[in-house]
Amino acid sequence: MAKATVNGDFRVVAMGGSAGSLEVILQAFRELTNTRIATVLVIHRKESLHSALPEMLNTKSHVTVKEAEEKERIMPAHVYIAPADYHLLIEPDGTFSLDYSEKVNFSRPSIDVTFECAAAVFGKKVIGVLLSGGNADGVAGLKAIKKAGGMCVVQNPKSALVSFMPQHAMNELEVDKTLGSGEIGAFLNSIQ
Amino acid sequence: MAPEDIGDDELALLLNEIVERYGYDFTSYSTASVKRRISRLFILDHFKSFEEFRKTVLTEKNYIRRFVQEITVNVTEMFRDPGFYKLLRTQVLPVLATYPFVRIWHAGCSTGEEVYSMAIMLKEVGIMEKSLMYATDINPDVLDQVMKGIYPLRSLKLFSENYILSGGKEDFSSYYTAKYDLAKFDDELRSKMIVSTHNLVSDRSFNEFQLIICRNVLIYFNKPLQDKVLELFDASLEPRGYLALGSKEQIKFASISSRYEQLDPKEKIWRKLQ
Numbered sequence: 001m002a003k004a005t006v007n008g009d010f011r012v013v014a015m016g017g018s019a020g021s022l023e024v025i026l027q028a029f030r031e032l033t034n035t036r037i038a039t040v041l042v043i044h045r046k047e048s049l050h051s052a053l054p055e056m057l058n059t060k061s062h063v064t065v066k067e068a069e070e071k072e073r074i075m076p077a078h079v080y081i082a083p084a085d086y087h088l089l090i091e092p093d094g095t096f097s098l099d100y101s102e103k104v105n106f107s108r109p110s111i112d113v114t115f116e117c118a119a120a121v122f123g124k125k126v127i128g129v130l131l132s133g134g135n136a137d138g139v140a141g142l143k144a145i146k147k148a149g150g151m152c153v154v155q156n157p158k159s160a161l162v163s164f165m166p167q168h169a170m171n172e173l174e175v176d177k178t179l180g181s182g183e184i185g186a187f188l189n190s191i192q
Numbered sequence: 193m194a195p196e197d198i199g200d201d202e203l204a205l206l207l208n209e210i211v212e213r214y215g216y217d218f219t220s221y222s223t224a225s226v227k228r229r230i231s232r233l234f235i236l237d238h239f240k241s242f243e244e245f246r247k248t249v250l251t252e253k254n255y256i257r258r259f260v261q262e263i264t265v266n267v268t269e270m271f272r273d274p275g276f277y278k279l280l281r282t283q284v285l286p287v288l289a290t291y292p293f294v295r296i297w298h299a300g301c302s303t304g305e306e307v308y309s310m311a312i313m314l315k316e317v318g319i320m321e322k323s324l325m326y327a328t329d330i331n332p333d334v335l336d337q338v339m340k341g342i343y344p345l346r347s348l349k350l351f352s353e354n355y356i357l358s359g360g361k362e363d364f365s366s367y368y369t370a371k372y373d374l375a376k377f378d379d380e381l382r383s384k385m386i387v388s389t390h391n392l393v394s395d396r397s398f399n400e401f402q403l404i405i406c407r408n409v410l411i412y413f414n415k416p417l418q419d420k421v422l423e424l425f426d427a428s429l430e431p432r433g434y435l436a437l438g439s440k441e442q443i444k445f446a447s448i449s450s451r452y453e454q455l456d457p458k459e460k461i462w463r464k465l466q
């Protein structure tokens with residue numbers, strides 16, 4: 001297991017959402033034009049709806065939206081969606097691995113799993129964004145991102161369709177920023 | 193210890209010591225996965241430091257067996273990805289049915305749900321008698337489960353839904369007997385299974401097959417090891433044989449890819465050209 005370094009100087013946005021997050025995500029990606037960042041997206045969804053996501057989310061800009069593939073390297077100007085029914089891991093060399101292990105927080109893909117990997121590999125370059133949802137998944141992941149020196153953002157629980165997930169995050173850690181449901185796209189575009 | 197607290201160097205060192213001591217080679221496995229599994233073992237077995245863990249693995253008798261059991265991921269289900277099984281049933285098995293005997297290798301079969309699914313299809317297509325299913329895995333404990341063919345009754349609802357979606361037409365409950373909270377599959381389904389340990393990293397090809405199924409195993413390997421294992425499969429496959437992988441696994445960038453054609457744009461089944 002050779003020690004590898006992640007090259008490229010770009011920020012990685014790790015974004016997670018559950019119930020009530022899809023609308024917010026659709027709007028954010030419609031507005032997304034920032035080609036300097038890589039976004040890794042984990043949403044809890046029914047498998048049947050999952051494969052349609054890359055098309056639903058496609059931006060009109062130069063940002064490519066696709067399902068994350070086995071051993072694919074993370075690159076800026078891309079949005080990678082975790083495939084249905086696998087956890088999405090990130091290797092020390094900045095490539096993805098899929099994992100069919102036990103569910104975490106009743107979820108596969110689990111937001112915690114991907115956030116923890118992102119924290120381990122990208123450290124302070126990570127921006128964790130946790131959206132609407134009725135599950136505690138993602139909070140431990142945000143903590144890992146915080147500990148690694150990254151930035152933690154949650155959707156304002158008041159603007160979330162299901163407030164439990166972002167509210168739980170705010171109770172458990174000091175988040176750096178809260179955003180209204182319509183402010184996420186602009187925030188992503190502002191990342192340098 | 194959280195996965196991110198395990199250092200790359202201490203991990204690499206331990207994996208190398210394990211190769212030397214026991215011959216099990218996990219050095220080319222997905223680092224992210226191995227770290228997560230070790231972190232899980234820390235909780236399950238109450239380790240307090242990496243050094244304590246390392247000592248236990250290297251000196252405590254029998255702990256390596258547990259290590260192998262827990263570092264590998266054994267999650268599986270019957271007729272997982274029904275579309276995949278439908279394609280096997282409608283396009284692959286009818287071709288195999290024209291051969292005098294059929295040899296199928298399930299590499300990394302885990303607790304055997306995949307192999308029992310195959311046995312049911314072979315029976316329904318009417319070629320069970322002339323078929324042999326080789327069920328192999330690195331982990332001897334899951335193979336004990338294959339021999340037993342006993343699964344928790346609560347999983348059977350999902351298995352039977354998958355079975356129907358995959359094109360199964362029989363009464364699924366006719367294949368097992370339920371007792372308390374367990375379901376035992378008929379001995380007849382097991383009669384054509386040959387169960388044995390086989391390590392894809394270090395063991396060689398042991399036969400020629402018309403169909404090799406290896407699903408959700410390559411995702412745990414790094415790219416060079418994936419390539420090496422695909423070469424092993426290629427060497428173990430007859431001309432015009434079939435190779436079937438997990439729904440997110442690819443041969444696209446591997447050296448063997450030019451010798452294979454994919455049967456269907458969606459399902460991960462390839463046929464060897466010659």
Ligand SMILES: C[S@@+](CC[C@H](N)C(=O)[O-])C[C@H]1O[C@@H](n2cnc3c(N)ncnc32)[C@H](O)[C@@H]1O
Pocket residue numbers: 100264265266267268269272299300301302303306328329330331334390391392393406407408409412438
């Ligand atoms: C996630 S399970 C896949 C089970 C089944 N094929 C499926 O897709 O549902 C992965 C299996 O690969 C096995 N495995 C891991 N490393 C292996 C190796 N080097 N050789 C053989 N089997 C291995 C594990 O023990 C585990 O049972």
